[in-house]
Amino acid sequence: MSNIKFGLVLAVFLGLIVWMSTYVVHERELAIKFKLGEIVETVDEPGLNWKIPLINNVRKFDSRVLTLDTPSERFLTSEKKNVIVDSFVKWRIFNPRDYYTSTQGDERIAVSRIVSILNNEMKGQFGSKTIHEVISGERSAIMQAVNENAGKKTRDMGIELVDVRIKKVELPANVSNSVFLRMIKERATVAKAFRSAGEEQAKGIRANADRQRTEVLAEAYRKSEEIRGDGDATASKTYAIAFGADKDFYSFTRSLTAYKNSFKNSSDILVLNPESEFFKFFKGSAGK
Secondary structure (H helix, E strand, O other), X not given: OHHHHHHHHHHHHHHHHHHHHEEEEOOOEEEEEEEOOEEEEEEOOOEEEEOXXXXXXXXXXXXXXXXXXXXXXXXXXXXXXXXXXXXXXXXXXXXXXXXXXXXXXXXXXXXXXXXXHHHHHHHHHHHOOOHHHHHHXXXXXXXXXXXXXXXXXHHOOOEEEEEEEEEEEEOOHHHHHHHHHHHHHHHHHHHHHHHHHHHHHHHHHHHHHHHHHHHHHXXXXXXHHHHHHHHHHHHHHHHHHHHHHOHHHHXXXXXXXXXXXXXXXXXXXOOOOOOOHHHHHHOOOOOO
């Protein structure tokens, strides 16, 4: 019975020794092994590892990409105007030795130093830009520059900046009004320039259309006069031929036409000598 108890105690003791002599590093972790407070090894591969009980101790750190939502900060632009910037950063620990040396393994210290570095870099970037550049089109360039410059400094701490993003850029109320008024003025100037250019083009188009209209009308009038002249010449020739073929009949038909036009209205009155040439066909078809 005593042998069984001794075996159980020995097994428990050996199990405790094994438990105290091993540690597990998971896929999402990095580890540092210390010997009496001095770093002797860093572990960045998952698996089972050994240590000497009471001599070695282990600190583990999260190796995943972490999100730091920085508080809104005020920065001055090159125009000495305040802007309120809200941003966030993605970061991770890639060198546990440098990370522990720089921050004592305290995430709060790491976050504080990252925020300080980012603010200094953003202050320099926004200080070299105008409000118009910051709001309209330079935001991507600012984020890239901050990510590169700040990333070089955080790497000395064993920290990698994966990404830096600006969520929004706002203007204080007193600055917003002046900026909006200036933007309205600029847009009005651009709109006026477009209107002036449009009016100038419209004048050119109208002048060209009027010129083409005048040319078309002149050409049409010329052709119509040519056609009319040809028609009058043909008519005169036809009349001349007809008159030459039968002078008496031509004279008779012309007199009938004159009678028809003269006596069209019953109230018309003609005061003429009955022996006048106008009535010669009233005496007979021969006009005698």
